[in-house]
Amino acid sequence: MFIKEYLSDIYKATKSLLTGMKRTGYYFVHPKEIITEQYPDNRDTLKMADRFRGEVIMPHDENNEHACTGCTACELACPNATIKIITKFDVTPEGKKKKALDTFVYHLELCTMCNLCVQACPTDAIKMGQNFEHSVYDRSMLLKKLNRPGSKIREGVE
Amino acid sequence: MYTETQIVERPAVIDPFEGDGENLVINIGPQHPATHGVLHLVVTLNGETIKKVEPHLGYIHRSIEKMCESLSYRQFIYVTSRMDYLSAHINNHACAMTVEKGMQIEVPARAQYIRVIMDELTRIASHELWWGAMAMDLGAFTPFFYAFRERETINDIMEQTCGARLTMNYMVPGGVMADLHPTFQQKVKDFITLFKSNIDEYDELVTGNIIFQSRTKGVGYLSKEDAISYGCTGPVGRGSGVSCDIRKIYPYEVYNQVQFDEMLETGGDSFSRYQVRVKELRESIKIIEQLIDNVPAGDYLAKTKAVLKLPKGEFYTRVETARGELGVYIVSEGGTTPYRIKFRSPGFSNLSALDHMVRGSKIGDLMATMGTLDLVIPDIDR
Structure with a gap:
């Protein structure tokens, strides 16, 4: 047995x-x-999902205009102090002072891509971009200014 | 492999400093491939026999509980993804549920369905990773790639709907952040079809393997009484025969409307815990199959106030993560930020039983036992 x-x-x-x-x-x-995806070799064909959160971007139209009113809702919604908004006062044709965006400072190195700022924005001025290749040689290069030079607020956005 | 008599007759407490003075103290970790993170184990050995295991924690302590006290009720949810990062969805779910309980927000039916489907997908992904890592702990390298093949499919689904692969932050108080992607349902169905055939491969590869069975059967024995007294939950508790599935005992969201079984094994050894998890994979698929075609139309997010303020008081909810019971306890003073937050994490309680489980066994069995505990170190330290 x-x-x-x-x-x-x-x-x-x-x-x-x-x-x-x-x-x-x-x-x-x-x-x-x-x-198996051969990542660095398939860069040309690689397409991330539409909702993929890689970085915060501010879309500008062809007239170099954005939709940011400088209301700082995103700054308040951010858990990590990633966003700092510097405002200025524009003078309207009627001679009144109006608050406007001067610089949209974005610390990519602090960002956790939680999407709370995009959700908080009342005018859809910012959104999440699909770029995920953020490596640079110096940490200071991760500090970004999102509004382009010379850009101004789009007509009719309040 | 130990016989049942050997396990029972093993002395419960061994003095590590008694004996012939041949004891050897070695450090496993904090940087060691077998500990899956920065866990530091101080092991007292006599020859090859373990006399005592002392886990040292704190290497990845980020004071998440303290951080949450300075964040608002919308903001603190994203931090909890970093606790048990393999079931990030379920952590966020627990936090969102606690806030909803305090604010008495009614979650729309569509959001509840989406949440449960996402939870179960997360559970599958987490168990997949555990299965691969567990086999790798025991020396089998190939299963790791098999597991990641399926896990990648889930990650792609998550990426499309939630926007991220691991730390989604998809659950917000009142529902979910975005609606389902139009192709979500089809992709999940495709995944289920693929997964059902692939899960049989797992049994062929690992479960029936004689080497795997010899190394896990009778190893790391934890009796039912000990599991209860150590507070072991999840597959660790259920492997010892403790009925502790929160989805069954205190059903939340739509878990009371779906048919599924709580997986119980009475062996109490590593192989039982392994079997519980593999069976849970099949149960999760059963839950998803029942829900995926019946997601009701409607809102995915309830209307909430711009600033959330919990009334003064204490709020506690618990959910079943892939590792066990996660409890979220919020003390509110009526302000916009919590006064105190406490997380009852499953990994911490499960780790506390490790010393009891491995005393008297061989050092090779320590890895097998730790593998079946499914430890995620940031979950233990927080």
């Missing part, structure tokens, strides 16, 4: 190992079922 059990154990053990090896062998001869 002892020898019978001993042999059956060996048989079961070998069978279990071979079952596993069969699976490995299957993929060895079916290389097309293996999915």
Whole structure:
């Protein structure tokens, strides 16, 4: 009886190992079922999902105009003090002073891409961009100014 | 492999300094591939036999509880993704639920369905990673890639709907941040079809493997009484026969409307815990299948005030993460930020049983036992 059990154990053990090896062998001869992305080489075809959160961007239209009123809602919503908004006072044609955006400072190095600023924005002036390759040689290069030079607020955005 | 008598007759408490003076103290970690993070174990050995294991914590302590006290009720949710990063969705869910409980916000039915589907997808992804890492702890490298193949599909689904792969911050008080992506349902169905055939490969590769069975059966035994007294929850508790599934005991969201079984194993050893998790993978698929076609139309986000203020008082909710019971306890003084937040994390309680489980066993069994505890170190330290 002892020898019978001993042999059956060996048989079961070998069978279990071979079952596993069969699976490995299957993929060895079916290389097309293996999915590996060769990342730096497929950069031209790589497309991130539309909602992918890579960085905060401020879209400008063809007249170099944005939709930011400088209300600082995003600054208040940010948990990490990533956004700092510097405002200035524009003089309207009627001679009144009006608050406007001077500089939209964005600390990419502090950002956790939580999307709370985009949700808080009442005028949809900022959104999340899909770029995720942010490595630079110096930390100070991660400090960004989101509004382009010479840009102004779009007509009709309050 | 130990027989049952050997396990029972093993002395409960061993003095590490008694004996012939041949004890050896070695440090495993904080940087060690087998500890899956910065966990530091001080192991007292006599020959190859473990006399005592002392976990040293704090290497990745970021004082998340303290940080939350200075963040508003919308802002603090994103931080909790960094606790148990493998079930980030479920952590966010627990926090959002606590705020909703305090504010008495009614969550729309569509948001509840989306939340549960996302939770179960997260659970599958988390168990996948554990399965790969567990096999790698025991010396099998290939299963790691098999597990990541399926996990990648889930990550892609998450990326499309939530916008991120790991730390989504998708649950907000009152519902979810964005509606489902138009292709979400089809992609999940495709994944389920693929996963159902692939999960059988797991059994072929690892579960039936004689080497794996010899290294896990009878190893790291934890009795039902000990599991209760150490506060072990999740698959660790259920592997010892403790019925502790929050989804069954205190159903939240739509868990009381779906049919699923709580997986219980009475073995109490590493292999039982392994089996609980692999069976949970199949259960999660069952839950998703019931919900994915029935997501009701409507709002995905309830209308809430611009500034959330919880009334004065204490609020506690608990959810079942991939590792066990996560409790969120908020003390509010009526302001815009919480006065105190406490997280009851599953990893901490499960780790506390490690010393008891491995005393008297061999050092190789320590890795097998730790693997089945499914430790995520930021969850322990917070």
